[in-house]
Amino acid sequence: MExxxxxxxxxxxxxxxxxxxxxSLKSVSRVINAEAHVRPxxxxxxxxxIEELGYRPDRRARDLAAxxxxxxxxxxxxxxxxxxxxxxxxxxxDALRDEGLLLIAGSTDADPARExxxxxxxIEFRVDGFVxxxxxxxxxxxxxxxxxxxxxxxxxRVLADxxxxxxxxxxxxxxRLAVEHLLSRGHERIAxxxxxxxxxxxxxRLEGYRxxxxxxxxxxxxxxxxxxxxRARRATHExxxxxxxxxxxxxxxxxxxxxxxxxxxxxxxxxxxxxxGFDELPFAEQLEPSISVVxxxxxxxxxRAGQLLLARLRHPSGSVAFExxxxxxxxxxxxxxxx
Amino acid sequence: MExxxxxxxxxxxxxxxxxxxxxSLKSVSRVINAEAHVRPxxxxxxxxxIEELGYRPDRRARDLAAxxxxxxxxxxxxxxxxxxxxxxxxxxxDALRDEGLLLIAGSTDADPARExxxxxxxIEFRVDGFVxxxxxxxxxxxxxxxxxxxxxxxxxRVLADxxxxxxxxxxxxxxRLAVEHLLSRGHERIAxxxxxxxxxxxxxRLEGYRxxxxxxxxxxxxxxxxxxxxRARRATHExxxxxxxxxxxxxxxxxxxxxxxxxxxxxxxxxxxxxxGFDELPFAEQLEPSISVVxxxxxxxxxRAGQLLLARLRHPSGSVAFExxxxxxxxxxxxxxxx
DNA sequence: TCCCGTATTGACAGCGCTGTCAAAAGCTGG
DNA sequence: CCAGCTTTTGACAGCGCTGTCAATACGGGA
Numbered sequence: 001m002e003x004x005x006x007x008x009x010x011x012x013x014x015x016x017x018x019x020x021x022x023x024s025l026k027s028v029s030r031v032i033n034a035e036a037h038v039r040p041x042x043x044x045x046x047x048x049x050i051e052e053l054g055y056r057p058d059r060r061a062r063d064l065a066a067x068x069x070x071x072x073x074x075x076x077x078x079x080x081x082x083x084x085x086x087x088x089x090x091x092x093x094d095a096l097r098d099e100g101l102l103l104i105a106g107s108t109d110a111d112p113a114r115e116x117x118x119x120x121x122x123i124e125f126r127v128d129g130f131v132x133x134x135x136x137x138x139x140x141x142x143x144x145x146x147x148x149x150x151x152x153x154x155x156x157r158v159l160a161d162x163x164x165x166x167x168x169x170x171x172x173x174x175x176r177l178a179v180e181h182l183l184s185r186g187h188e189r190i191a192x193x194x195x196x197x198x199x200x201x202x203x204x205r206l207e208g209y210r211x212x213x214x215x216x217x218x219x220x221x222x223x224x225x226x227x228x229x230x231r232a233r234r235a236t237h238e239x240x241x242x243x244x245x246x247x248x249x250x251x252x253x254x255x256x257x258x259x260x261x262x263x264x265x266x267x268x269x270x271x272x273x274x275x276x277g278f279d280e281l282p283f284a285e286q287l288e289p290s291i292s293v294v295x296x297x298x299x300x301x302x303x304r305a306g307q308l309l310l311a312r313l314r315h316p317s318g319s320v321a322f323e324x325x326x327x328x329x330x331x332x333x334x335x336x337x338x339x
Numbered sequence: 340m341e342x343x344x345x346x347x348x349x350x351x352x353x354x355x356x357x358x359x360x361x362x363s364l365k366s367v368s369r370v371i372n373a374e375a376h377v378r379p380x381x382x383x384x385x386x387x388x389i390e391e392l393g394y395r396p397d398r399r400a401r402d403l404a405a406x407x408x409x410x411x412x413x414x415x416x417x418x419x420x421x422x423x424x425x426x427x428x429x430x431x432x433d434a435l436r437d438e439g440l441l442l443i444a445g446s447t448d449a450d451p452a453r454e455x456x457x458x459x460x461x462i463e464f465r466v467d468g469f470v471x472x473x474x475x476x477x478x479x480x481x482x483x484x485x486x487x488x489x490x491x492x493x494x495x496r497v498l499a500d501x502x503x504x505x506x507x508x509x510x511x512x513x514x515r516l517a518v519e520h521l522l523s524r525g526h527e528r529i530a531x532x533x534x535x536x537x538x539x540x541x542x543x544r545l546e547g548y549r550x551x552x553x554x555x556x557x558x559x560x561x562x563x564x565x566x567x568x569x570r571a572r573r574a575t576h577e578x579x580x581x582x583x584x585x586x587x588x589x590x591x592x593x594x595x596x597x598x599x600x601x602x603x604x605x606x607x608x609x610x611x612x613x614x615x616g617f618d619e620l621p622f623a624e625q626l627e628p629s630i631s632v633v634x635x636x637x638x639x640x641x642x643r644a645g646q647l648l649l650a651r652l653r654h655p656s657g658s659v660a661f662e663x664x665x666x667x668x669x670x671x672x673x674x675x676x677x678x
Numbered sequence: 679t680c681c682c683g684t685a686t687t688g689a690c691a692g693c694g695c696t697g698t699c700a701a702a703a704g705c706t707g708g
Numbered sequence: 709c710c711a712g713c714t715t716t717t718g719a720c721a722g723c724g725c726t727g728t729c730a731a732t733a734c735g736g737g738a
Contacts (some may be wrong), residue, residue, distance in 0.1 A: 011487070013694055024718045029696060037716055054483055059463040060399040061694035064723045068696095072443075072464075081429040081638070083422065090420035093446055102460055104411075104443045107432055121441055124398040125411075144393055148350070258621070265625050282597070283622045286604050299420070352724055363688045368726060376686055400724035403693045407726095 012053040021049035032057055063126075070128035070313050075105040076118060077133045084254060084279060084298045088133055088155055091302025099310060101128075110199075112137030129309050131155060131302075135199055151312035153305045156298075157200050163320045165308040167301050169327040171201050171278075174294045175208030178276045178329055179250055181292075183216045186339035187248040187274060191221040191239050193232055193260060194252035205252045205278060221246055232259025233266070240267060247273060247339045254279035261291065274337040284332060292335025296327045351392040360388035371396055402465075409467035409652050414444040415457060416472045423593060423618060423637045427472055427494055430641025438649060440467075449538075451476030468648050470494060470641075474538055490651035492644045496539050502659045504647040506640050508666040510540050510617075513633045514547030517615045517668055518589055520631075522555045525678035526587040526613060530560040530578050532571055532599060533591035544591045544617060560585055571598025572605070579606060586612060586678045593618035600630065613676040623671060631674025635666045 018028045023042060030038050031046040049055075062068065073096060077085040085107075093103055104127055108115040115137030122130065123141075129151035132142065139159060146152050146162040153165045182190050192209045195202040206222065213220050223239070226232045232251065236259065239246055251257040257277030264270040270289065277293040284291040308321055329335075353371075357364045362381060369377050370385040388394070401407065412435060416424040424446075432442055443466055447454040454476030461469065462480075468490035471481065478498060485491050485501040493505045521529050531548045534541040545561065552559050562578070565571045571590065575598065578585055590596040596616030603609040609628065616632040623630040647660055668674075 015694080025694095026696080026718055026720095027716090030717090033696085037714095039716065042717085054487075056459065056462045058403075058465055058694055059460075060403055060465060061723090062696075064397075064400055064403060064725090065694075065696040066723085079429070080419075080432065081422075081425045083420075083425075086420045086422075086425040090418070090446065093419065100460075102443060102445065102464070104441060106441065107429065120395065121398075121439075123395045125441070126397060126399060148393075261622070261625055270625075281622075283600070283620075283626060286600055286609075286626055287622060288627050354724080364724095365688055365690095365726080366686090369687090372726085376684095378686065381687085397724055400693090401726075403695090404724075404726040405693085 012055045014055075014057070016053055017046065017049045017055050020053060021045045070099075070101060072102045072104055072125065072127045073309065074119075074122035074125075074127040074130045075103050075133070076108060076115065076122075076130065076138075077105060078108055078110050078135065080105065080107045082255075083282075084156075084296070085133060087298035088302035088305070091299040091304075092131055092306045093302075095303045095306025095310070108134045108137065110135045110137075116141060129153075129313060131305050131309060132159075133157065149316055151309050151316070153309045153312070155301055155305045163322075165305075165312060165321045167305045167308065167323045167325060168201070169296045169301070170324050171204035171327070172208040172211070174327040174329065175205040175250070175252070175278065176212045178278075178292075178294050178335070179209050179212035180216075181329065181331070181335060182248045182250065182274055182276055183212060183218070185248075185274065185336060187246075188218055188339065189221060189244060189246040190218070190248045190250060191223065191246035192250050192252065193226050193235055193239075193256050194222070194224045195227050195256070197224050202252065209250060209252075226256055226259070229255045229259035229262070232256040233263040234259075236260045236263025237266065240269060240273070248337075249273060249275050251275065251277045253277075254281060257281055257291065257293070261287065270334075272337065274339075275334040278327075280330070284330070287334075289333035289337065292332045293330050294327050295330045297325060301325055351394045353394075353396070355392055356385065356388045356394050359392060360384045409438075409440060411441050411443055411464070411466045412648065413458075413461035413464075413466040413469045414442050414472070415447060415454065415461075415469065415477075416444060417447055417449050417474065419444065419446045421593075422621075423495075423635070424472060426637035427641035427644070430638040430643075431470055431645045432641075434642045434645025434649070447473045447476065449474045449476075455480060468492075468652060470644050470648060471498075472496065488655060490648055490655070492648045492651070494640055494644045502661075504644075504651060504660045506644045506647065506662045506664065507540070508635045508640070509663050510543035510666070511547040511550070513666040513668065514544040514589070514591070514617065515551045517617075517631075517633050517674070518548050518551035519555075520668065520670070520674060521587045521589065521613055521615055522551060522557070524587075524613065524675060526585075527557055527678065528560060528583060528585040529557070529587045529589060530562060530585035531589050531591065532565050532574055532578075532595050533561070533563045534566050534595070536563050541591060548589060548591075565595055565598070568594045568598035568601070571595040572602040573598075575599045575602025576605065579608060579612070587676075588612060588614050590614065590616045592616075593620060596620055596630065596632070600626065609673075611676065613678075614673040617666075619669070623669070626673075628672035628676065631671045632669050633666050634669045636664060640664055 014025055014028050018025045028046050031043050079085055106118040115134055119138045119141050131153045133155040143162050146164050155167050158166055194206055197203050210220060223235050226235050249260055251260045264273055277291055280293055280295045281291055304323055353364055353367050357367045367385050370382050418424055445457040454473055458477045458480050470492045472494040482501050485503050491503045493503055495507055497505055533545055536542050562574050565574050588599055590599045603612055616630055619632055619634045620630055643662055
């Protein structure tokens with residue numbers, strides 16, 4: 001199929017509409033913005049011209065000329081394909097949609113350089129606010145924006161210096177409770193499989209684990225920087241090949257849980273090693289045994305972040321919020337396997 | 340925490356930089372765009388001023404003034420939180436990133452009105468191209484854009500009238516092969532659980548099922564408009580409560596597979612009713628039995644769509660591509676349960 | 679020494695739109 | 709019929725930037 005030679009039709013502008021309708025530029029502007037004091041007859045003529053030409057206003061020019069209501073929000077996430085961030089995204093989107101705000105998003109893959117580049121680009125587009133669910137790759141730039149008065153909401157992370165509105169899960173406490181549950185089932189050797197400790201959430205969860213183990217007087221067994229499912233799978237293999245293998249595993253995020261589940265299955269040990277995961281998992285109910293998890297609610301986190309952003313847009317100097325969303329334990333089976 | 344009264348610092352403009360550096364507006368512009376013929380000494384002064392003021396160019400003004408290289412692509416998807424669309428998104432993002440293109444995305448929830456609104460907004464932002472993975476809610480508007488010369492790529496759907504570049508899976512053929520596989524295991528009553536038949540992909544898959552059944556001389560048993568996991572779960576219950584229940588089920592997309600799996604588990608029938616799903620599933624390996632699926636590759640679809648878009652941006656009148664990405668069968672167990 | 683080509687810089691218009699303000703048109707009551 | 713008001717319309721500047729083109733400065737050769 002050959003595409004027909006493109007008619008080099010310049011997109012019609014407001015002047016084109018004005019000329020066609022035989023009115024002034026400003027009158028077209030009035031009609032488009034539904035301003036008062038326009039004779040219906042003139043409005044009709046303009047509307048007809050708009051229709052005939054297929055005219056659409058240019059938001060960029062509009063925003064440049066007027067100091068407009070907020071229109072776009074930038075969203076920085078680690079990975080759009082990760083269910084956690086996808087759910088945050090969706091929550092955000094739904095919270096902002098009613099206000100007509102559009103999301104411009106990008107994945108950073110936890111690469112600080114990429115994060116910086118992305119943030120700079122978003123600034124150049126003059127987005128009206130930011131929601132940041134990504135590592136600490138751009139704190140300085142971000143701090144500048146906060147200081148400048150641009151609304152910024154952090155999700156699932158914290159920005160240290162200029163305080164900004166923040167939404168996080170009860171990482172530490174929920175982890176502690178989950179580990180205490182494992183302890184209550186008689187486990188003494190509980191391994192912790194977690195991600196990069198430089199990441200705030202990861203360190204919080206690790207701290208929750210340590211608190212529980214310390215209070216119970218047990219030795220910790222920490223495997224960190226397990227950043228993907230495949231590494232978690234291998235780590236699980238290694239753990240169980242140990243001379244004194246753990247009888248329970250705490251997996252500090254969804255990818256790690258996936259790897260641990262796969263690893264246990266590989267060895268046929270899924271029914272005798274207890275497992276508690278952080279993050280809800282698809283098919284957690286249908287797996288055998290079904291999987292106990294700390295269930296974060298990323299959709300809700302995103303939605304709250306959106307609401308905080310809207311509030312900040314309306315009241316730039318209101319007090320700064322720090323919201324902790326409870327991540328409840330879902331006891332399902334794998335966490336109740338006894339020692 | 341009280342936020343300090345915001346310094347109402349207007350964001351610095353190019354004029355501010357020019358004034359500070361004691362040079363003309365145009366010189367600043369030259370430095371920023373790395374144009375030739377600028378004395379290093381002057382460039383240094385400008386750079387310093389930019390740094391001191393924390394100046395960032397305004398892309399909107401820039402794009403308005405110059406006819407710029409493409410910068411943004413609009414992505415219409417049904418639901419950002421759906422793993423399929425999230426993976427397409429990610430593929431797109433990765434394909435476009437190297438060209439410095441940014442994605443502006445929105446979820447339509449298969450609501451035509453919302454789809455139209457979203458598309459109109461994206462047009463107002465003058466995005467340089469569209470990738471559309473959403474239902475047929477806005478074909479007229481979209482056709483206008485295609486006719487107008489704006490690059491548009493359809494993913495997982497087709498646009499009938501003005502042909503546009505398209506990337507789809509082998510929906511019909513792969514479904515036929517999967518159903519033929521079930522037939523080969525001796526199944527005679529195979530039920531089809533699918534979504535809205537008005538959606539192109541859904542109708543293609545249904546057609547594949549019909550072809551296989553017709554050729555084998557079997558009666559069809561079609562349950563359509565099963566649009567979410569919960570409805571699929573109930574439909575599965577009903578199907579198995581039938582006087583002549585099916586001995587195998589084909590689930591035409593991931594959400595439906597999830598529901599069917601849950602439904603079978605509810606009844607404890609997961610080991611004696613065969614199941615073939617469309618779309619890859621997390622934990623498909625670890626479930627018992629593990630789940631046979633037609634494995635679409637949404638990441639690759641997104642990546643190809645991105646490449647097609649880039650190609651079209653470069654050669655607006657090249658020939659129109661229609662790419663079918665093979666969705667191979669993954670035989671894992673649930674599809675091999677005999678009648 | 680002066681002329682000419684090249685390197686460097688800046689003035690100014692204009693991208694598509696909205697805000698301001700003034701002009702034109704229409705209405706009221708006396 | 710006119711003053712005095714309101715309604716309706718348009719001219720024009722300017723948002724922050726880039727393209728064009730003219731002006732200035734500098735170097736080398738005649």
